[in-house]
Amino acid sequence: MAALSGWQTPSRxxxxxxxxxxxxxxxxxxxxxxxxxxxxxxxxxxxxxDLGVWLHFQRAKLHRGEPDESKV
Structure with a gap:
């Protein structure tokens, strides 16, 4: 399978x-x-x-202490 290009997708x-x-x-x-x-x-x-919704969720995650240190 490795010989076929494009069959692998990035991990989640x-x-x-x-x-x-x-x-x-x-x-x-x-x-x-x-x-x-x-x-x-x-x-x-x-x-x-779109950005407002994303930012809203990021702030909520920050409030709950969920994001990794690199995202803070």
Missing amino acids: AEADKSWWDERLASLVEYRAAGNDWPRHKAFVTGLEH
């Missing part, structure tokens, strides 16, 4: 870390563009909403 942990890193980079870019912190309320749409 690798995929999650990659997605988390992408969200963080998007948040940094969003803030660097002069935007305020993104909101997660229902009346907000698009990138602001």
